[in-house]
Amino acid sequence: MAALVGSAALRAGRGLRGLRGRTARSAAGLRSLGGPRRGYAPGRAESTPTFGFLLDVDGVLVRGHKVIPAALDAFARLLNPQGQLRVPVVFVTNAGNILQHSKAQELSALLRFKVDPDQVILSHSPMKLFSQFHNKRMLVSGQGPLVEIARALGFQDVVTVDELRKAFPVLDMVDLARRPKTTPLPRNDFPAIEGVLLLGEPVRWETSLQLIMDVLLSNGSPGADQARVPYPHLPVLASNMDLLWMAEAKMPRFGHGTFLLCLETIYRKVTGKELRYEGLMGKPSILTYQYAEDLIRQQAERRGWAAPIRNLYAVGDNPMSDVYGANLFHQHLQMAKHGRAQEPEARGLRKQQPSATQSCTSILVCTGVYSPQDVGSAELHAGAEGVEPPFHGHRDFGFSLGLMEASHVVKDISEAVQLVFHREGWAG
Amino acid sequence: MAALVGSAALRAGRGLRGLRGRTARSAAGLRSLGGPRRGYAPGRAESTPTFGFLLDVDGVLVRGHKVIPAALDAFARLLNPQGQLRVPVVFVTNAGNILQHSKAQELSALLRFKVDPDQVILSHSPMKLFSQFHNKRMLVSGQGPLVEIARALGFQDVVTVDELRKAFPVLDMVDLARRPKTTPLPRNDFPAIEGVLLLGEPVRWETSLQLIMDVLLSNGSPGADQARVPYPHLPVLASNMDLLWMAEAKMPRFGHGTFLLCLETIYRKVTGKELRYEGLMGKPSILTYQYAEDLIRQQAERRGWAAPIRNLYAVGDNPMSDVYGANLFHQHLQMAKHGRAQEPEARGLRKQQPSATQSCTSILVCTGVYSPQDVGSAELHAGAEGVEPPFHGHRDFGFSLGLMEASHVVKDISEAVQLVFHREGWAG
Numbered sequence: 001m002a003a004l005v006g007s008a009a010l011r012a013g014r015g016l017r018g019l020r021g022r023t024a025r026s027a028a029g030l031r032s033l034g035g036p037r038r039g040y041a042p043g044r045a046e047s048t049p050t051f052g053f054l055l056d057v058d059g060v061l062v063r064g065h066k067v068i069p070a071a072l073d074a075f076a077r078l079l080n081p082q083g084q085l086r087v088p089v090v091f092v093t094n095a096g097n098i099l100q101h102s103k104a105q106e107l108s109a110l111l112r113f114k115v116d117p118d119q120v121i122l123s124h125s126p127m128k129l130f131s132q133f134h135n136k137r138m139l140v141s142g143q144g145p146l147v148e149i150a151r152a153l154g155f156q157d158v159v160t161v162d163e164l165r166k167a168f169p170v171l172d173m174v175d176l177a178r179r180p181k182t183t184p185l186p187r188n189d190f191p192a193i194e195g196v197l198l199l200g201e202p203v204r205w206e207t208s209l210q211l212i213m214d215v216l217l218s219n220g221s222p223g224a225d226q227a228r229v230p231y232p233h234l235p236v237l238a239s240n241m242d243l244l245w246m247a248e249a250k251m252p253r254f255g256h257g258t259f260l261l262c263l264e265t266i267y268r269k270v271t272g273k274e275l276r277y278e279g280l281m282g283k284p285s286i287l288t289y290q291y292a293e294d295l296i297r298q299q300a301e302r303r304g305w306a307a308p309i310r311n312l313y314a315v316g317d318n319p320m321s322d323v324y325g326a327n328l329f330h331q332h333l334q335m336a337k338h339g340r341a342q343e344p345e346a347r348g349l350r351k352q353q354p355s356a357t358q359s360c361t362s363i364l365v366c367t368g369v370y371s372p373q374d375v376g377s378a379e380l381h382a383g384a385e386g387v388e389p390p391f392h393g394h395r396d397f398g399f400s401l402g403l404m405e406a407s408h409v410v411k412d413i414s415e416a417v418q419l420v421f422h423r424e425g426w427a428g
Numbered sequence: 429m430a431a432l433v434g435s436a437a438l439r440a441g442r443g444l445r446g447l448r449g450r451t452a453r454s455a456a457g458l459r460s461l462g463g464p465r466r467g468y469a470p471g472r473a474e475s476t477p478t479f480g481f482l483l484d485v486d487g488v489l490v491r492g493h494k495v496i497p498a499a500l501d502a503f504a505r506l507l508n509p510q511g512q513l514r515v516p517v518v519f520v521t522n523a524g525n526i527l528q529h530s531k532a533q534e535l536s537a538l539l540r541f542k543v544d545p546d547q548v549i550l551s552h553s554p555m556k557l558f559s560q561f562h563n564k565r566m567l568v569s570g571q572g573p574l575v576e577i578a579r580a581l582g583f584q585d586v587v588t589v590d591e592l593r594k595a596f597p598v599l600d601m602v603d604l605a606r607r608p609k610t611t612p613l614p615r616n617d618f619p620a621i622e623g624v625l626l627l628g629e630p631v632r633w634e635t636s637l638q639l640i641m642d643v644l645l646s647n648g649s650p651g652a653d654q655a656r657v658p659y660p661h662l663p664v665l666a667s668n669m670d671l672l673w674m675a676e677a678k679m680p681r682f683g684h685g686t687f688l689l690c691l692e693t694i695y696r697k698v699t700g701k702e703l704r705y706e707g708l709m710g711k712p713s714i715l716t717y718q719y720a721e722d723l724i725r726q727q728a729e730r731r732g733w734a735a736p737i738r739n740l741y742a743v744g745d746n747p748m749s750d751v752y753g754a755n756l757f758h759q760h761l762q763m764a765k766h767g768r769a770q771e772p773e774a775r776g777l778r779k780q781q782p783s784a785t786q787s788c789t790s791i792l793v794c795t796g797v798y799s800p801q802d803v804g805s806a807e808l809h810a811g812a813e814g815v816e817p818p819f820h821g822h823r824d825f826g827f828s829l830g831l832m833e834a835s836h837v838v839k840d841i842s843e844a845v846q847l848v849f850h851r852e853g854w855a856g
Binding site: 064097143144168170171173174175176177183201203204205206209210214217218222223224225226243244247248249250251253254258259261262265266268269270271272389390391392 | 492525571572596598599601602603604605611629631632633634637638642645646650651652653654671672675676677678679681682686687689690693694696697698699700817818819820
């Protein structure tokens with residue numbers, strides 16, 4: 001549904017008008033695109049990569065359960081004859097509700113080489129950095145192996161929404177068939193909850209929305225009465241703010257961002273105040289890119305690559321998350337260089353190694369959400385009604401047209417890798 | 429939770445400052461409150477009532493599954509020695525997800541006299557008036573005996589959200605365990621949906637929200653692609669806009685209004701446009717009061733009471749729905765008298781008999797959501813922070829402080845009936 005996938009694609013599209021020449025050039029004449037060659041002799045280049053890749057998964061490497069053929073071409077270039085990566089690569093996906101090692105296994109099978117769990121960044125992976133909450137009692141919302149996911153992220157004391165529902169049966173009243181038949185005695189032996197983890201879209205949204213609200217409004221003790229709305233409320237860490245995503249259906253499906261939108265709206269309507277996130281992870285959050293940068297650096301160190309990684313290339317199919325995020329991080333790097341970078345939402349971020357990264361370049365592929373055809377119809381759509389298209393990004397990421405513009409638009413991941421190798425003087 | 433139930437109670441409370449004398453007076457000296465006596469001789473009064481009651485159920489007559497004792501006292505006064513009502517009475521509840529005759533049975537058992545289904549107004553009852561949609565193919569959202577409820581309201585061709593989900597298995601993707609394992613063939617043999625009925629809060633909000641959005645965005649054919657967002661969208665009829673309600677838990681629970689809030693917000697975020705209701709029923713909608721007025725009139729006719737019913741008394745426990753609704757209807761009656769009444773959302777309303785009603789008086793009881801103690805704490809709460817308390821009413825019912833002020837605040841339904849009898853000269 002062009003008009004809807006549009007929102008993001010559309011803005012990218014409108015910003016991309018001036019890029020079409022570049023797109024055409026990149027498709028037609030890649031050989032002419034080489035950047036500064038930095039004096040690598042072709043034979044020596046491999047030993048000291050100074051760049052790395054942040055690869056999105058859905059719509060770039062896979063579609064549904066099938067690998068996109070261009071991904072196999074790309075990895076033929078990225079791997080050396082021993083089957084090792086020639087440059088650092090991390091997989092940055094907004095998927096959640098899955099364990100990191102399961103995602104690594106899934107990718108290994110699809111891409112036909114061993115992907116290490118340390119190369120996989122799920123939307124909630126940066127929660128590992130919020131160590132100040134790891135010993136707190138956290139309510140966790142999502143589905144799949146929730147408790148295992150939370151434990152793997154470092155959280156030692158988690159309570160699921162379902163456990164909370166069983167401890168306080170009078171809270172969850174929407175489903176007539178699940179209402180308690182008798183009034184249970186109130187309990188005072190349930191240790192107070194100290195924070196909320198929103199890992200991914202849950203099942204039965206009414207139950208999670210109600211119980212999360214109860215925890216926030218009761219300061220962690222949903223059995224107790226509370227004279228006032230506690231504010232600021234308990235810390236909330238959330239991951240994956242994608243409003244919509246593309247699956248088999250012709251129209252986009254609800255993502256975790258739609259759940260967050262409901263929660264934010266209910267919180268504001270009931271309390272008159274804004275729900276605040278202690279951390280909001282997943283693309284396009286800078287935190288995710290900082291985390292990816294860290295993993296890239298560690299990967300290079302493990303491989304014994306002494307030269308610092310200076311240039312990152314983020315390849316994705318979604319202008320709103322992949323392009324916006326990469327550009328936002330690039331902007332952050334530029335400001336940091338001039339000492340003007342604000343610490344983003346990463347208040348709980350552990351002290352990181354100083355960054356050697358100088359740039360993060362966004363590359364948009366046409367094998368997923370974004371399609372060049374959308375641009376025309378989206379422009380038509382916007383033009384016909386003469387109104388701004390709706391903004392599908394998250395509330396906390398104000399719309400900035402410039403950040404939607406990809407540095408490069410290419411056909412697929414194979415072309416993206418060729419483009420980068422040319423720029424970095426690795427052609428041939 | 430005073431600070432939250434507050435929103436409504438709180439505003440009522442602040443508006444009620446000047447009413448406290450009245451409250452005290454009504455409790456202490458009911459006998460002095462008699463209105464114009466209209467010349468009834470005590471023996472003849474019963475044969476010609478010119479007033480009727482609109483009684484809320486939860487928090488006025490029952491609490492949970494138990495009758496409130498004052499309700500039995502009240503009905504001892506309302507019934508004649510033959511067990512017949514002396515004045516027209518309708519029960520006006522925002523409950524849904526139940527059949528009218530089931531509610532009548534429930535009330536009969538609790539109140540110990542035969543309540544007729546024609547005396548019961550559920551939140552969706554006025555949908556009977558929207559006959560122009562009764563032969564349309566309607567998607568129906570809610571729970572309980574959904575199809576039976578819709579049929580009883582007059583809708584001949586209904587599709588439940590669950591039936592739609594089964595017809596188009598690729599639409600409902602949130603629950604990982606319910607996603608289709610294979611990609612089913614797209615189907616073109618499903619007749620297009622022509623409207624949406626929101627009867628009450630459903631179970632699995634993510635499924636209903638997604639499928640309702642799919643129907644609205646695809647103009648009723650969720651299997652098809654759609655180049656543009658159709659707007660105005662398909663007609664939506666909704667009932668019960670209560671954001672919160674009080675059950676056993678100390679804090680209020682989500683009502684259907686919370687579900688509607690999510691739907692409205694998602695629609696606006698995705699399309700950039702406002703979701704519009706063809707009809708929005710249940711208190712405080714004028715439509716509900718017009719419907720109640722009609723039933724009161726019919727009831728009086730059936731009993732052979734020739735005098736027109738001029739005064740309605742609406743007794744409820746919720747300032748936001750019961751008081752606001754009664755006052756809004758009273759205002760509407762006053763404007764109609766001067767030929768200035770706008771037709772509200774009742775575009776589809778069948779031609780009604782001309783109204784003889786001159787007033788609708790709001791009476792607030794203290795046996796439910798509203799409690800006089802709230803007023804103090806709520807004032808404290810609002811005063812301490814110096815901000816307006818949040819507005820818990822529906823988007824389409826702008827906040828008006830005056831409409832939150834009950835004409836009378838009494839202890840319970842028994843006192844309410846005494847008050848009315850005094851005003852109408854039926855005392856003694």
